[in-house]
Amino acid sequence: MMEYVCELKNISKRFHTINNETKAIEDISFKVEKGEIVSIVGPSGCGKSTVLSILAGLEKPSGGEVVVNTSNIGFMFQKDQLYEWRSILKNCILGLEIQHKDTEENVNKVLKMLKKYGLYNFRNYYPRQLSGGMRQKAALARTLAIEPELLLLDEPFSALDYQTRLSVGNEVGEILRKEKISTILVTHDIPEAVSISDRVILLTERPAKIKKEYIMEFSMCEGERTPMKCRNTTEFGGYFREIWRDLDVSGK
Template identity: 85%
Template sequence: MEYVCELKNISKRFHTINNETKAIEDLSFKVKKGEIVSIVGPSGSGKSTVLSLLAGLEEPSEGEVTVNTNSIGFMFQKDQLYEWRNIYKNCLIGLEIKHMDTEENKNKVLEMLKKYGLYNFRNHYPSQLSGGMRQRAALVRTLAIEPDLLLLDEPFSALDYQTRLSVGNEVGEILRKEKITTVLVTHDIPEAVSMSDRVIVFTERPAKIKSEYDINFKECQGERTPMKCRNTLEFGEYFRQIWRDLDVEKE
């Protein structure tokens, strides 16, 4: 089995002048190539810290982080689009930073804009687009560098509920069709269940793995989309199990 990344016996502590906060304690898991894994857990339980460790933005206090690629895409809660650049030029930023802005790659960006319904808005500025369209543009910008590992930190949380459902469904379809290895951090259990192959549930800080679920939808054979998964009996059962795990943490 080919793994794109692995956390092995990871602990992470943050220090201030007055005290020490342990965010993660003895955490281990692997992510297979092409797998979509969601992490859910209480607020402040170290979920985003895990993404920072995988991206190399943080170093573990103990343990080992292995990422078998140098091509990592990171998508944050806010779309981080530059208001003074049009949508097409926003989508080229990653390529420019990596000195990959060849004509071939620029044409690939144009094709993605067509594919994801943004081509006619390529010369518009972010302020002229809806929240969902902005988030799709941020995804195109991230995918333009062809990442082997995609890290998503609450990427839809700034959207209203209806837009969040629509964009989440679109992004879920894209990730599955492109077979992009993905780690998604979210507070939204339905989002995690409908989009993922596996859901990892964290405990309160310091984070450990409380439970783990392989997500299989027998009712969604063939073309699986987040929206189709939400309309199955299996979806409700996964939701109840994960909700119970998280609710126990509050007791």
């Protein structure tokens, strides 16, 4: 029997103003297995980030049911949200401080994580002294420091230049797969979704519904899988073309 870390059941969301009502999402249902990486793609402004906000408890759905089988959720935004007056290490243990879990043992775990991510020698630097890619890795380390069972990523690489985005995305994908962290990634970048994910969910234009789901299977051993290696397979181009075709909103 599959273990699910979260499930959305017929979720809808409407935003009300004085003059009208806007339907953001409508009748969305899906589950995420433990350790599964799922990407959500769709037209710009269709409500992808709203789905994450509902899962995180930042927004209440207008209808349907949300089941999250953990209270330990990590959320990483488009901007790194690092505090400029705190060192990289102090930024990374912020969540532990808030949860009163900043023990010597947990801080040492964070230091080991910084070594793994190539940030240890920069632990006493401040965010403004780091490149965009290094800042994003620091933001990821801060998010993973609380050992989340569900990780929500809202276009975390979108502010990076293309080369840095590929590099950091590859490293993050490797980390998530090795740590077996259940992850939902919202992205507008189809190649990113295909290379990182076990499954990709395509949403329609607003009000967003699920148009199609795709299982990402590549011709390599699971232990060898990285986003960069996935990009070099024959399957990668096929998945990209299929999703791009299904995403087409021109009506052609």
